[in-house]
Amino acid sequence: MGITLTSTVSIKELNSTRIARPRHVLMCEPTYFDVCYSINPWMDPSRPTSTRAGISQWKKLHDLFVELGHRVDLVPARPGLPDMVFAANGATVIDGKVLVARFRHAQRQGESAAFAEWFRQQGWGEVRTAGHDNEGEGDILFTGNEILAGKGFRTAASAHGEVRSFFDREVVGLTLVDPRFYHLDTALAVIDTGEVMYYPDAFDGPSRELLAERFPDSILATERDAEVFGLNAFSDGRHVVLPEAATGLAGQLAERGFEPIGVGLGELLKAGGSVKCCTLELRRFSS
């Protein structure tokens, strides 16, 4: 019996290889969101921002995660901490262990206590506040195998050793060189276990070589997609939620069998953040 493979069948088959795994994430409503200081090149305090628009855009992202079957916990926003909506920066959580962030800039330092308190109240066992500048999942990304750790703008090089010993996992250091991409999660996204997409020019030469060696078949983003924060994406292994303006990346993801879902977070982008920045993954068990 002959088998005829039509292109529809093969696309379907390709799609079916991507499996969504429900995630547990932490988010923070942008109740007090504003751009009243500038700690990255995207933030211009003289440009008007709307807290209301920020909340409604964020709410759509929140509801989308719930619809996709993810568990979303909420940490209460605190007045005077307008960047707290970027919950990804609050900690790194792997194997049920919580390393709470230590922020580089004074304007965000109050967030550490808010996150630490939340984790303790929720009964997370091992909760430690980092001893070195460490901006949580902004710079520390777990591929399911190794931990990729950014440095250059926010997280200190000395933080990488602490991450290694706290989580007892391999840590691969990467150096960021373009101030527009000041956190690792603006330049690279983990889209499945051991699979990443990234913008090579955001990294120095040795880091680019290292990435090419470790992740040879990665999706590489264009500057255009990186500039609209296309890499600030959240993937469950199948659905990749990313800024809607990153149309090139969405196409590349679809070609590899992912389902890209574009969202509009323009208001939060004025603070230099998007999908992933709003989303801290809570990994309770070893994987």
Ligand code: ARG
């Ligand atoms: N205004 C915030 C800052 O500069 C934005 C943080 C974005 N978060 C992220 N994970 N990249 O710190």
